[in-house]
Amino acid sequence: MSEAFIAVEQDGVLAGPVRRPVNFSRDAVGSIHDDETARALGFQGGTVAGNIHFEQFPPLMLARFGEGWRTRGGLSLHFLNATTDGDPVQAFVGPAEPAAPGVLRAAAWMTTPEGVRVSEGTCWAGGEDGDSALRRRLAQQRPAADLRILKTASVGDSVNDVPSRLDGPTSLRRLEGVTESLPEYRDASLFGGLVAAPAVAIDALRVVEAPLFRASGFVGLFGAIELEFLDGPIFLDRDYLADGRILALGESPKTEVAWYESTLREASDGRPVARLIMMSRLLKASSVIWT
Template sequence: MDAADTFVAEERDGILSGPVRRPVNVSRAAEGSIHDDGTAQALGFRGGTVAGNIHMEQFPPLMVARFGSAWWRTGGLSLHFLHATTDGEPVQAFVGRPESGAVPRAEAWMETPEGVRVCEGTAWLGGDDPNSALRLKLAAARPAAELRILASAQVGDEVRDVPSRLDSGPALVRLDGVTEPLPEYRADKVAAPAVAIDALRAVEAPLFRSQGEFVGLFGAIELQFLAGPVFLDRDYLADGRVVGLSESPKTEIAWYESVLREADGGRPIARLLMMSRLLKASSPLWG
């Protein structure tokens, strides 16, 4: 990023906005995934999608501008993804004025220049927020009537002590495509949001035993720092638990929570609440 692209937050009527950015579809070479143009278009999308965790990397400068650097230690960002974008499409991130209360909470969202909402939710500082955007959605989710891809999963399934480590080599190379490459990502080896989320996703493989082939995409992500930030080149352990299973006419929906702990001492560092959508049209079980 050159000087002309330096982050500058603007405020109008209590709303902070960041610059318009063009996120890169870093997984576009992953054949058979929702990020692959051919696969995505066959499933009715305009093209390979930019992952939701990549969009989250546009928010940290706004979080710091709104809540201060303490956001990296005890802050949270909870987003529901509404509109899939493709490689290089322009988007802009916003955060509103925090509400007064025990946990300062603000609206957060992203939209296209035409005003189409890409994602929306909440951000906050300090402690748990039982009324975050995703906690409320999870509470309102109806249990699934029929699951085929996720037939073997049950609410309450859990795994513990899953090793997780973020090596700096690939993580630092990936910074070339990050929309807001903050200095601490390189200087202090702080994990950018999408990378930190990868550490928390270490529980997915042992937690879920899906049936057959399918294509999935992120429906919503909540990242909360408990004693953050998450760092590269450190050993962690992750615990995971299935907290919800629901469905829509086109998707099976899995909700899980993951907590990342220090491998030495066990101190909780970060928490993830993830909602993933498994596309029925991509599975022969729904053929």
């Protein structure tokens, strides 16, 4: 369990404490989180997943926006530099400014103690933000000219009604290493059920990946994640349905790039609960198709 959360504000910027996130997937052999695989691909070691870094931001966003962030708010981050198990990082949230009627937006970013940017983006509360950090990046994505790993995928491909349920015992074991553990993650009486921590909540929306993308034989890593609550929070041990759609496909000299959107709905009444925008980088050097 991490030490008590203490935020410091200076010149309008809220800074959380320095934390050392754990690489929870370090035993996933053959993934970017596995030391041997990551080093073979040019990384210092197995990387800490970007969704793990999300867990340092909720206390800062609650301090900036209040309780409304839990139900109608979001966090949109582009990942710039990978970290490894136990590397120290610090989260920041800037001053809030009007983004739309009833919506406040602030810059959000994470750095190492040396000032290297791990991620940067925006966070908001009060409603939907159509001009989030990832939506701006998505609008600038150029179409791919040569896709090999993703050759069977097409922009606009979609799936619907994919069952999603976060197992309580599994998710609670995950909390042992969460950098910022909020009371609602363990006390069901606060919100009428156990609230999923951000990294776990993101997994609920990722269930659309398998039916959307039929690619295999590569190593990938998160390039950007946006988690938005439409009528949150997301709970453990509750039945949901997810709809997914491929938003864009791109490439760089070293990667193929896939953007998709996922919407999570209550299975009982179809009510939209949350939305995810994910950008994944598929490393060309990890695929025999490219090597």
